[in-house]
Amino acid sequence: MSINSESRPIPSFLANTHTPDTTTFSGNKGLELEEGLIFELSDNLHKSGIDIPAPSNCEKRLGGLERSGDIGLPGLSEPETMRHYVRLSRKNYAIDMGLYPLGSCTMKHNPRLNEKIARLSGFADIHPLQPQSTVQGALALMQMLASYLLELTGMSSVALSPKAGAHGELCGMLAIKAAHDAACNTRNIVLVPESAHGTNPATAAFIGYKVKTLPTSNSGTVSLEAVREALSSEVAAIMLTNPNTCGLFEPEIVAIANEVHKAGAYFYCDGANFNAIVGKVRPGDLGVDAMHINLHKTFSTPHGGGGPGAGPVVLSESLARYAPLPYIKRDGDILQLVENQLEAKLDGKAPLGRLTAFHGQMGMFVRAITYMLSHGSDGMRQASEDAVLNANYLRASLKDVLTQPFGDKTCMHEVLFDDTFLKDTNLSTLDFAKAMIDEGYHPMTVYFPLVVHGAMLIEPTESESKANLDQFIKTLRALAREAKSGPPERFIKAPIYTPRRRLDETTAARKPRLSWKPTSKVDKVAE
Numbered sequence: 001m002s003i004n005s006e007s008r009p010i011p012s013f014l015a016n017t018h019t020p021d022t023t024t025f026s027g028n029k030g031l032e033l034e035e036g037l038i039f040e041l042s043d044n045l046h047k048s049g050i051d052i053p054a055p056s057n058c059e060k061r062l063g064g065l066e067r068s069g070d071i072g073l074p075g076l077s078e079p080e081t082m083r084h085y086v087r088l089s090r091k092n093y094a095i096d097m098g099l100y101p102l103g104s105c106t107m108k109h110n111p112r113l114n115e116k117i118a119r120l121s122g123f124a125d126i127h128p129l130q131p132q133s134t135v136q137g138a139l140a141l142m143q144m145l146a147s148y149l150l151e152l153t154g155m156s157s158v159a160l161s162p163k164a165g166a167h168g169e170l171c172g173m174l175a176i177k178a179a180h181d182a183a184c185n186t187r188n189i190v191l192v193p194e195s196a197h198g199t200n201p202a203t204a205a206f207i208g209y210k211v212k213t214l215p216t217s218n219s220g221t222v223s224l225e226a227v228r229e230a231l232s233s234e235v236a237a238i239m240l241t242n243p244n245t246c247g248l249f250e251p252e253i254v255a256i257a258n259e260v261h262k263a264g265a266y267f268y269c270d271g272a273n274f275n276a277i278v279g280k281v282r283p284g285d286l287g288v289d290a291m292h293i294n295l296h297k298t299f300s301t302p303h304g305g306g307g308p309g310a311g312p313v314v315l316s317e318s319l320a321r322y323a324p325l326p327y328i329k330r331d332g333d334i335l336q337l338v339e340n341q342l343e344a345k346l347d348g349k350a351p352l353g354r355l356t357a358f359h360g361q362m363g364m365f366v367r368a369i370t371y372m373l374s375h376g377s378d379g380m381r382q383a384s385e386d387a388v389l390n391a392n393y394l395r396a397s398l399k400d401v402l403t404q405p406f407g408d409k410t411c412m413h414e415v416l417f418d419d420t421f422l423k424d425t426n427l428s429t430l431d432f433a434k435a436m437i438d439e440g441y442h443p444m445t446v447y448f449p450l451v452v453h454g455a456m457l458i459e460p461t462e463s464e465s466k467a468n469l470d471q472f473i474k475t476l477r478a479l480a481r482e483a484k485s486g487p488p489e490r491f492i493k494a495p496i497y498t499p500r501r502r503l504d505e506t507t508a509a510r511k512p513r514l515s516w517k518p519t520s521k522v523d524k525v526a527e
């Protein structure tokens with residue numbers, strides 16, 4: 001029984017995930033405080049952090065449907081509430097705390113200047129339903145972002161409204177479908193390499209296409225031969241990532257694009273890895289017809305818990321007219337948001353419809369354009385060069401202790417290792433990744449791409465200094481040595497120093513418990 005369990009009860013289900021050799025009387029560790037859910041902290045459902053007088057003589061207008069029982073919200077004072085959420089936030093890991101080497105995610109620094117500009121009241125305090133004449137500046141910023149994205153990609157048109165990479169894929173693939181429909185094509189197959197991100201086949205399947213998988217060659221890329229073999233009059237499009245998820249540039253991409261076009265299909269490029277090639281290669285020159293750009297990866301806007309994503313889609317000339325509503329049009333000095341099909345028809349367009357209620361993630365547009373303007377074209381090019389350099393520095397510094405699945409060759413902005421170096425150790429990629437957490441490092445992306453056994457995909461990004469990378473390399477080298485010749489405990493038991501030990505991740509993913517019930521008796525829980 002812990003001494004403060006009355007004020008901060010620790011749910012019994014945590015007992016077996018608690019570190020036995022670091023148990024304290026209080027259940028806390030150092031100044032890391034341990035506590036239950038906010039509902040469990042509350043000892044009184046009627047307590048409130050605010051004090052407003054009860055309404056008097058209030059006319060009831062709900063026809064007798066008003067709530068009669070307790071609302072069931074936890075009763076906590078303001079300081080109790082603040083402390084709970086601040087403690088929770090300290091359990092989160094963030095790019096602002098240290099290296100976050102998640103491959104395929106481009107977890108780069110989010111410059112504070114971006115935040116400052118996004119908070120200017122002229123951007124932050126406007127509303128999407130304001131008359132267009134009062135938000136000309138915001139429209140001008142969107143127009144500017146659009147033109148920079150077109151410049152960087154060499155494409156014809158851009159849809160700003162998609163709200164994430166996966167949403168952008170949906171937008172681009174719907175544009176491709178609209179083009180086929182307009183030509184009365186009933187093609188129903190989409191080619192996707194087996195190394196693709198799961199969102200690619202999911203997008204194709206979601207809009208009714210059959211997915212045909214392309215094999216990855218021994219060199220980790222997609223071969224022209226394999227594409228040729230898979231193409232037919234039934235193929236609507238290919239979805240290809242470049243650089244691909246093995247961290248390699250697809251060398252046959254132009255020939256592949258030509259072949260795809262010759263077969264009457266379109267080329268969708270997954271642009272999540274654009275950070276490797278900004279200012280170096282224009283996807284339009286590679287024959288791409290549609291590509292999403294993750295502003296939250298390449299252009300430094302925050303990810304996930306840090307904020308919403310934004311996934312603008314650039315389109316080639318052949319798809320431009322199918323771009324979704326709304327889009328911005330210049331009429332003399334006035335910028336106008338075209339929001340309906342009729343108006344778009346007068347412009348000679350056939351929009352695929354609308355993907356979001358309004359215009360996209362305005363706050364992310366401001367952050368992305370701030371990043372672009374503060375870096376300039378030379379700075380953006382250098383960011384890509386440094387991202388590639390950093391990944392190759394890791395590759396060269398680790399290649400004698402870790403193993404590379406496709407031989408030792410220069411990578412792009414991320415470096416892929418496999419679990420061959422763990423052969424005969426009884427340790428897995430997961431054990432290795434968990435041991436990294438004890439050393440103060442968020443693990444790399446593991447078990448993706450699926451084509452590589454026990455994959456470890458590391459993306460340092462350009463924002464890490466050499467000193468940081470050297471420290472990381474030293475740690476990974478020591479762990480690799482220990483994995484091969486030391487006692488296995490450090491790995492099998494890892495993570496040891498975290499608030500929770502190793503979780504049953506399958507149950508957590510398959511049976512998440514997302515709600516709390518006052519009477520529920522919990523013996524096994526997935527977090």
Ligand SMILES: *Cc1c(COP(=O)(O)O)cnc(C)c1O
Binds near residue numbers: 164245272309
């Ligand atoms: C991140 C990513 C996506 C999906 O982007 P979201 O913004 O997370 O929806 C798609 N493909 C690849 C290769 C990615 O890395």
